[in-house]
Amino acid sequence: MNVHLQEDLSKHTLRADDGIAKGADLLKVENISLSFGGVKAITDISFDIKKGEIRAIIGPNGAGKTSMLNVINGFYFPQQGTITFRGEKRRRARASETARDGIARTFQNIALFKGMSTLDNIMTGRITLQKRSLLWHALWKGPAEREEIEHREAVERIIDFLEIEHIRKTPVGRLPYGLQKRVELGRALAADPALLLLDEPMAGMNLEEKADMSRFILDVNQQYGTTIALIEHDMGVVMDLSDRVVVLDYGKKIGDGTPDEVRNNPDVIDAYLGVPH
Amino acid sequence: MLSEIFVEPFADMVAAPDFLMQVLWEGLVSGILYALIALGFVLIYRSSRIFNFAQGIMVVFAALTLVGLHEAGVPAWVSVVLTLGVMFVLAVVVERVVLRPLVGQPDIILFMATIGITLFLIGFGEIIFGGENKVMITQELGIPTDSVVFEPFGGLLILEQKDITAAGIAALLVIGLLLFLNKTRMGRAIRALGDDHQAAMSVGISLQTIWVLVWFIAGIIALVTGIAWGARAGVSFALEVIAYKALPVLMLGGLESISGAIVGGLMIGMLEKLFEIYWGQPLLGGNTETWFAFMLALVVLLFRPQGLFGERIIERV
Numbered sequence: 254m255n256v257h258l259q260e261d262l263s264k265h266t267l268r269a270d271d272g273i274a275k276g277a278d279l280l281k282v283e284n285i286s287l288s289f290g291g292v293k294a295i296t297d298i299s300f301d302i303k304k305g306e307i308r309a310i311i312g313p314n315g316a317g318k319t320s321m322l323n324v325i326n327g328f329y330f331p332q333q334g335t336i337t338f339r340g341e342k343r344r345r346a347r348a349s350e351t352a353r354d355g356i357a358r359t360f361q362n363i364a365l366f367k368g369m370s371t372l373d374n375i376m377t378g379r380i381t382l383q384k385r386s387l388l389w390h391a392l393w394k395g396p397a398e399r400e401e402i403e404h405r406e407a408v409e410r411i412i413d414f415l416e417i418e419h420i421r422k423t424p425v426g427r428l429p430y431g432l433q434k435r436v437e438l439g440r441a442l443a444a445d446p447a448l449l450l451l452d453e454p455m456a457g458m459n460l461e462e463k464a465d466m467s468r469f470i471l472d473v474n475q476q477y478g479t480t481i482a483l484i485e486h487d488m489g490v491v492m493d494l495s496d497r498v499v500v501l502d503y504g505k506k507i508g509d510g511t512p513d514e515v516r517n518n519p520d521v522i523d524a525y526l527g528v529p530h
Numbered sequence: 531m532l533s534e535i536f537v538e539p540f541a542d543m544v545a546a547p548d549f550l551m552q553v554l555w556e557g558l559v560s561g562i563l564y565a566l567i568a569l570g571f572v573l574i575y576r577s578s579r580i581f582n583f584a585q586g587i588m589v590v591f592a593a594l595t596l597v598g599l600h601e602a603g604v605p606a607w608v609s610v611v612l613t614l615g616v617m618f619v620l621a622v623v624v625e626r627v628v629l630r631p632l633v634g635q636p637d638i639i640l641f642m643a644t645i646g647i648t649l650f651l652i653g654f655g656e657i658i659f660g661g662e663n664k665v666m667i668t669q670e671l672g673i674p675t676d677s678v679v680f681e682p683f684g685g686l687l688i689l690e691q692k693d694i695t696a697a698g699i700a701a702l703l704v705i706g707l708l709l710f711l712n713k714t715r716m717g718r719a720i721r722a723l724g725d726d727h728q729a730a731m732s733v734g735i736s737l738q739t740i741w742v743l744v745w746f747i748a749g750i751i752a753l754v755t756g757i758a759w760g761a762r763a764g765v766s767f768a769l770e771v772i773a774y775k776a777l778p779v780l781m782l783g784g785l786e787s788i789s790g791a792i793v794g795g796l797m798i799g800m801l802e803k804l805f806e807i808y809w810g811q812p813l814l815g816g817n818t819e820t821w822f823a824f825m826l827a828l829v830v831l832l833f834r835p836q837g838l839f840g841e842r843i844i845e846r847v
């Protein structure tokens with residue numbers, strides 16, 4: 254392998270490998286408050302996500318979990334608070350910018366490119382890593398071709414990894430729900446994210462599908478060292494997968510710690526048993 | 531009477547196939563232009579849910595700018611390049627001044643904003659270029675004005691060279707756009723944004739960049755149709771009507787379908803010409819091209835509410 258190719262590869266892959274040590278702060282959320290008109294979705298929440306961990310965000314319906322992800326990836330701008338990602342503080346970053354900085358995500362209600370095949374959906378996940386266009390490839394072989402091959406290989410690896418070879422060419426609109434969720438994960442992975450945000454990746458799945466998805470999430474975390482923030486309602490899954498858990502209720506943080514600590518936290522137990530406030 | 535509607539027109543077509551070809555060719559030339567304009571609407575609609583009322587006036591504005599620059603002494607081809615530059619600036623200004631501040635507003639507000647753009651361009655265009663009609667700089671651009679004559683079936687088929695040029699350039703632009711949308715990174719981004727805004731942003735596609743891009747594409751389309759249509763009909767504010775010709779195309783093909791715009795445009799161009807010549811002129815006193823396409827679209831929608839190419843609409847409950 255020649256030197257240029259090696260350089261190319263290291264440039265494109267493993268954004269996760271960014272010099273932040275495992276276990277150090279990758280993301281820090283400080284005193285975030287967010288409201289919609291009169292509705293306070295998030296009130297003064299702070300927590301951190303350490304590099305290499307799986308960080309669960311749990312809480313009852315309407316607790317503000319999705320809103321929190323939307324703040325982190327730049328869909329919502331909080332009225333108060335700051336976010337520090339890889340040591341850089343930002344107040345207002347748009348979603349397209351945070352994506353380029355290495356934050357990828359999936360959605361509670363699947364958001365795929367319905368007009369495209371599985372392969373194209375996942376390929377589009379790499380759009381910010383691609384420098385040259387396909388048309389350019391048609392005109393100019395050489396460096397462009399090498400880059401193209403590299404992107405294709407990355408996408409094929411993801412397709413293999415998620416075991417979705419058989420639906421590569423299928424328009425995603427025709428896929429069953431569980432597979433759509435998997436394709437969505439694939440698209441997020443394609444960006445080589447430093448931080449992966451998963452909003453209820455297992456909602457609506459049967460036991461077998463849940464087991465598969467759990468395995469994929471663990472593998473991504475362990476094989477590629479990808480840091481993951483995971484919103485999930487299934488407590489069994491949360492306890493099995495996550496290193497640390499933050500618990501929200503009515504937009505406030507009511508617990509933060511390892512799964513065991515959180516499980517035994519009286520406030521958390523109250524929130525889940527529905528003790529009135 | 532029945533025979534005049536159902537028999538004679540077809541008998542005429544068979545009796546004089548060369549004339550039929552002539553009619554179809556003229557319909558095809560219009561059809562390609564309709565398809566092109568419809569594509570401009572579709573790209574903007576898909577990436578911003580805006581029905582761009584200003585598309586028509588953009589055609590006028592582009593044509594006026596081109597001719598105006600040339601009248602001011604700028605060489606023809608330099609004028610083309612400068613006009614493209616003006617259309618790009620227009621795209622940037624529209625994104626900055628109109629779209630960005632209004633993001634998240636209801637669709638109807640955005641639609642009304644494009645009416646505002648239309649009124650602005652009318653006023654602005656009149657101040658700079660005056661209200662009187664101009665002649666398209668066809669010859670200066672090197673577009674030939676002779677005719678080519680064929681003799682199919684022992685008959686006569688006359689193709690105007692400027693029509694051939696117009697159809698050729700418009701067809702090239704359509705094909706180029708399709709290649710761009712399917713084979714380039716930016717094109718893929720435009721399609722992705724059209725499919726799902728949130729998902730597109732989450733993979734790093736910037737709304738603002740795409741908006742400038744699709745409005746610039748609409749500007750390029752405006753210039754090309756302005757030249758082509760202006761070469762036939764002169765350059766005046768009446769050029770605007772070419773854009774309204776795209777409305778039935780959109781009703782047929784759907785506001786979101788790229789292939790619908792192309793197929794729909796070609797179909798309407800040819801069918802309205804056929805109808806005018808074989809039914810409209812003998813039976814209805816002619817001039818049916820002003821309304822036939824709308825009628826056709828309405829009739830089709832009666833039987834296929836999702837349009838010709840739309841997916842079947844399934845109500846979610």
Ligand SMILES: Nc1ncnc2c1ncn2[C@@H]1O[C@H](COP(=O)(O)OP(=O)(O)OP(=O)(O)O)[C@@H](O)[C@H]1O
Nearest residue numbers: 289292293294313314315316317318319320321361
């Ligand atoms: N775009 C919005 N406009 C207005 N209110 C919103 C918006 N997004 C969220 N909210 C409100 O903020 C609160 C928190 O909602 P959020 O979706 O973050 O909860 P969640 O914890 O993800 O719930 P679930 O488990 O049901 O997904 C809710 O009261 C919700 O109605």
Ligand SMILES: [Mg+2]
Nearest residue numbers: 318319320361
């Ligand atoms: Mg949610």
